[in-house]
Amino acid sequence: MYVIEQARPVAMSLPGIEHATWVGHDDGLQQLSIWRQSMAPGTGTPPHSHDCDEVVLCLAGHGELHVDGEVHRFGADCTLVLPRHRTHQFFNVGEIPMETIGILGATPVVTRLPDGTELDLPWRS
């Protein structure tokens, strides 16, 4: 399957996060997983890291990236760059849903809490 229509994100068991996996291992890839997400105002992720590089394209909204003890504000038309193993958190600090495309340099994607425990994500990665 070389051409796939892009799905809208839908509600997941993680509160405030809607998600659609656009492409990954199930589509014949070995190095890329791409996630379309929408995060509700006032919500955020737990601190976590991945065993692979991550890039987030912000399409709409206003967010904060917490990493290395620093807070970075971002908005639509920003690219977030997270080399692998970098513990980070995203927050929607605006008043509209924060729309993003998450690009991960592996598939499946390994996600870890700060103590190294592997986090079992509620979507295919």
Place this chain on the structure above:
Amino acid sequence: MYVIEQARPVAMSLPGIEHATWVGHDDGLQQLSIWRQSMAPGTGTPPHSHDCDEVVLCLAGHGELHVDGEVHRFGADCTLVLPRHRTHQFFNVGEIPMETIGILGATPVVTRLPDGTELDLPWRS
């Protein structure tokens, strides 16, 4: 640098293609390179492959993907999935610029012509 503003594509030495590298090896990544491109109506790429997985998000326009002896039409809101080493060509078959985000599962990216010759791209990858 964790947050980068997204640049507009600019003219390159490849005819009909405007390009901006949004993120790659120079930004501290080892597994991802992301390219924003605009292809003029009536133009296309030569047949080529990459040594890594590639995913293309089509943002606007109408294109054709030629791969495996087949022609696949695509438009805005389509995702193209190209496992590594798959020789392919993109064409803009519409009347407006074809706007894409190219996501490559390596950085730098190795690009080859069908005879295996490495193609020297005119942008950082």
